Amino acid sequence: MPGKFIALVKKEFIVLAKDWHGLMVLFLMPAAFILIMSMAMENAFGEHKRLSISYTLLNQSNTPLPAALLEKLNTIPGFDRVPLPNDSTRERVSRGIIEGDYQLAIIIPNDFRQRLISTTQGAETALPPAAELLLAPTVKPYIQQIFTASLSAILIRQKIDWMLNERTAPNAAPIVPQSTLDQLGQLNLGATYIYSEADVAPSTPNAVQQNVPAWLVFAMFFVAIPLSTVFLIEKQQGTLLRLRVMNIEAPTILLGKLVPYFCVNQIQMVVMIAIGILIVPLLGGQNLSLPHSMLGLILISSACSIAAIGFALMVATMVRTTMQATTIGGVVNIIFGALGGIMVPKFIMPETMQTLTYISPMSWGLEGFLDLFLRQSGWEAVLPEVLYLSTFGLFCTTIAAYRFNKAY
Amino acid sequence: MLYQTIDLCKEYGKPPLAVLNQVNLNIPKGSLFGLLGPNGAGKTTLLSILTGITPKTSGQVLVNGVELEACIEEVRATTGVVPQDLALYPMLTAQDNLNFFADVLGLKGAKRTQNIDYAVTTTALNHHLNKKAQDFSGGLKRRLNIAIGLLNQPAVLFLDEPTVGIDPQTRRFILESIKSLNREGVTIIYTSHYMDEVQNLCNRVAIIDRGTILIQDEINQLLRHQGKNELRIHFSAQNAEKLVRQLPAFPHLTVADSHTLTVETSNPFTVIQAISEKLSAPENEVEYIAYGQQSLEALFLSLTGSDTRDNDAR
Numbered sequence: 147m148p149g150k151f152i153a154l155v156k157k158e159f160i161v162l163a164k165d166w167h168g169l170m171v172l173f174l175m176p177a178a179f180i181l182i183m184s185m186a187m188e189n190a191f192g193e194h195k196r197l198s199i200s201y202t203l204l205n206q207s208n209t210p211l212p213a214a215l216l217e218k219l220n221t222i223p224g225f226d227r228v229p230l231p232n233d234s235t236r237e238r239v240s241r242g243i244i245e246g247d248y249q250l251a252i253i254i255p256n257d258f259r260q261r262l263i264s265t266t267q268g269a270e271t272a273l274p275p276a277a278e279l280l281l282a283p284t285v286k287p288y289i290q291q292i293f294t295a296s297l298s299a300i301l302i303r304q305k306i307d308w309m310l311n312e313r314t315a316p317n318a319a320p321i322v323p324q325s326t327l328d329q330l331g332q333l334n335l336g337a338t339y340i341y342s343e344a345d346v347a348p349s350t351p352n353a354v355q356q357n358v359p360a361w362l363v364f365a366m367f368f369v370a371i372p373l374s375t376v377f378l379i380e381k382q383q384g385t386l387l388r389l390r391v392m393n394i395e396a397p398t399i400l401l402g403k404l405v406p407y408f409c410v411n412q413i414q415m416v417v418m419i420a421i422g423i424l425i426v427p428l429l430g431g432q433n434l435s436l437p438h439s440m441l442g443l444i445l446i447s448s449a450c451s452i453a454a455i456g457f458a459l460m461v462a463t464m465v466r467t468t469m470q471a472t473t474i475g476g477v478v479n480i481i482f483g484a485l486g487g488i489m490v491p492k493f494i495m496p497e498t499m500q501t502l503t504y505i506s507p508m509s510w511g512l513e514g515f516l517d518l519f520l521r522q523s524g525w526e527a528v529l530p531e532v533l534y535l536s537t538f539g540l541f542c543t544t545i546a547a548y549r550f551n552k553a554y
Numbered sequence: 555m556l557y558q559t560i561d562l563c564k565e566y567g568k569p570p571l572a573v574l575n576q577v578n579l580n581i582p583k584g585s586l587f588g589l590l591g592p593n594g595a596g597k598t599t600l601l602s603i604l605t606g607i608t609p610k611t612s613g614q615v616l617v618n619g620v621e622l623e624a625c626i627e628e629v630r631a632t633t634g635v636v637p638q639d640l641a642l643y644p645m646l647t648a649q650d651n652l653n654f655f656a657d658v659l660g661l662k663g664a665k666r667t668q669n670i671d672y673a674v675t676t677t678a679l680n681h682h683l684n685k686k687a688q689d690f691s692g693g694l695k696r697r698l699n700i701a702i703g704l705l706n707q708p709a710v711l712f713l714d715e716p717t718v719g720i721d722p723q724t725r726r727f728i729l730e731s732i733k734s735l736n737r738e739g740v741t742i743i744y745t746s747h748y749m750d751e752v753q754n755l756c757n758r759v760a761i762i763d764r765g766t767i768l769i770q771d772e773i774n775q776l777l778r779h780q781g782k783n784e785l786r787i788h789f790s791a792q793n794a795e796k797l798v799r800q801l802p803a804f805p806h807l808t809v810a811d812s813h814t815l816t817v818e819t820s821n822p823f824t825v826i827q828a829i830s831e832k833l834s835a836p837e838n839e840v841e842y843i844a845y846g847q848q849s850l851e852a853l854f855l856s857l858t859g860s861d862t863r864d865n866d867a868r
């Protein structure tokens with residue numbers, strides 16, 4: 147019996163390997179969607195990701211800037227400093243902004259020290275600008291404000307340093323010691339994100355975190371098409387009868403479908419996650435990090451596979467022609483996908499719609515993967531989804547087995 | 555008797571519709587058995603019951619005197635089935651198809667190689683093994699379909715209309731293969747509605763219509779018995795109408811069909827003497843003259859009537 151079972155499994159693999167359309171649906175389609183959607187949705191998810199803006203610094207003064215000042219500039223949180231070549235000019239920096247090398251530039255004038263410490267007596271004369279800020283038009287006003295505020299704090303510390311410590315002799319200890327100055331610049335504003343009770347961790351995924359699991363789950367369910375097509379050919383052409391004459395039992399045939407497509411689903415998972423980790427970042431997208439819980443990953447992908455194959459077997463045993471199999475399998479999957487937050491991420495949907503997503507098994511699969519990839523939860527977190535998906539899968543398989551037994 | 559059915563009945567659907575009616579069939583070991591019947595007569599259903607694919611409604615099927623249900627495993631191991639449909643994987647090569655079914659049959663090692671060779675040689679597929687079945691011509695597909703049925707080197711081979719949709723050359727090849735299998739001792743049970751094919755091939759025939767066996771016997775007995783006092787003159791052209799007017803008026807001279815004249819007589823030689831001069835001209839295209847035997851087709855039509863079966867409202 148195991149020999150015959152292996153023959154059935156092997157046959158299924160050979161048939162699938164020769165089925166280019168099936169392979170494209172199972173592997174190329176999700177890969178393409180992951181790549182395209184991760185790029186296309188980068189901005190849609192941008193609001194939610196950590197602020198990271200690049201800026202540069204052009205020093206036109208003939209004296210090097212104080213080390214303390216430079217160090218402070220380098221550590222403005224959320225802003226990354228891009229170094230400039232030595233012979234940079236103001237024009238060159240402007241061009242850099244236009245070409246998108248950085249979005250902000252600080253220009254330090256040649257009489258920086260004078261300008262910084264100068265004061266005015268009356269209100270009628272304005273202070274000369276101590277430094278100049280160049281901005282790309284795409285920089286949002288609130289980003290500019292954050293940057294200016296940080297920059298001002300740093301410059302004011304430097305101003306105090308220069309103003310107070312100027313009159314002392316070169317070797318004399320400064321009137322205001324460095325440590326005090328540093329403390330001047332220290333102002334801690336506590337910031338805490340407030341999430342709704344359920345979510346302790348971030349609740350909205352970035353583009354890759356959304357798209358890799360979403361299209362993976364979608365593609366897993368698409369085994370319905372190759373599986374049911376082959377199944378119908380077998381049924382219509384009488385190969386199933388032939389297998390029966392050759393003493394193969396009905397459960398062996400169903401298991402002979404389940405096992406190979408389970409493997410296919412797991413290969414899909416490995417490939418799609420690899421694309422998220424290795425290829426998306428190469429194309430400039432964010433990268434995906436592996437979940438902490440590998441056990442959780444195995445559980446959810448197995449459960450998702452059982453649901454997908456159960457559904458596929460049900461379709462296969464309920465339709466009459468391969469046309470019906472591809473159409474019904476395809477359309478139901480697309481509805482599952484639209485409803486399950488595959489095409490439109492769930493967190494964008496209005497609340498009533500979000501509740502509706504739970505009708506779709508794909509939504510459960512996706513939530514399970516998001517638990518792991520986004521929230522980095524432990525394996526226990528995916529148990530409800532695993533339970534739902536397995537129940538759905540077993541329910542469909544039971545219907546399939548019943549129908550198959552009647553027809554076989 | 556190898557296969558014997560006793561009052562075998564089969565009903566389908568609700569309300570039950572009888573597809574097989576009190577079928578009593580006897581198939582001797584070593585015979586080349588032809589099951590003839592119009593479309594929808596119940597041939598495939600009968601074959602499916604004999605091969606244990608479809609359960610019967612009532613009656614008995616005995617194999618070597620044992621109830622089929624009791625020995626189904628052994629029977630299957632020694633039986634080959636070639637279904638009416640092309641039961642193979644179109645996307646696989648002929649070789650992959652044969653390998654797969656050989657594995658499913660549990661064949662291993664030398665036996666596996668030997669049986670695949672046997673199936674391939676018998677159907678002369680040697681030069682087509684690496685082509686996908688879907689790229690095969692209709693004839694090659696039929697041959698592969700038969701090859702798969704031969705993989706277990708069966709002692710009994712069921713063939714359901716194996717010559718549908720193929721050219722005369724392939725048909726002849728397939729029929730020759732069937733004949734030589736039978737000579738090697740394989741019992742063949744074979745359905746068709748090609749009369750000439752069955753008449754030439756089979757040594758035992760049953761005619762089934764609307765689920766009822768109308769007649770079954772050795773082919774020679776059958777034809778002799780049914781055409782006891784009949785002299786048949788068969789023309790290769792449609793000359794019967796024309797010639798009947800030129801012949802002396804015999805009693806019982808009738809036009810059987812456009813190719814055939816029949817004369818009912820107990821003394822055929824007198825009749826032949828009287829007509830031989832008129833008929834000997836080559837332009838009359840006499841194909842054969844037979845006495846005491848009618849064609850299977852005539853027998854078939856006389857038994858089943860000439861209305862088209864698939865128009866039946868049943």
Ligand SMILES: Nc1ncnc2c1ncn2[C@@H]1O[C@H](COP(=O)(O)OP(=O)(O)OP(=O)(O)O)[C@@H](O)[C@H]1O
Pocket residue numbers: 566567573591592593594595596597598599600638
């Ligand atoms: N599964 C089924 N359910 C209901 N009716 C069926 C079923 N299979 C066959 N029949 C009916 O039984 C009758 C006999 O069918 P069967 O296929 O045995 O005929 P056949 O002699 O093989 O015809 P053909 O020469 O066209 O192959 C037909 O009227 C057919 O419609």
Ligand SMILES: [Mg+2]
Pocket residue numbers: 597598599638714
């Ligand atoms: Mg038939």
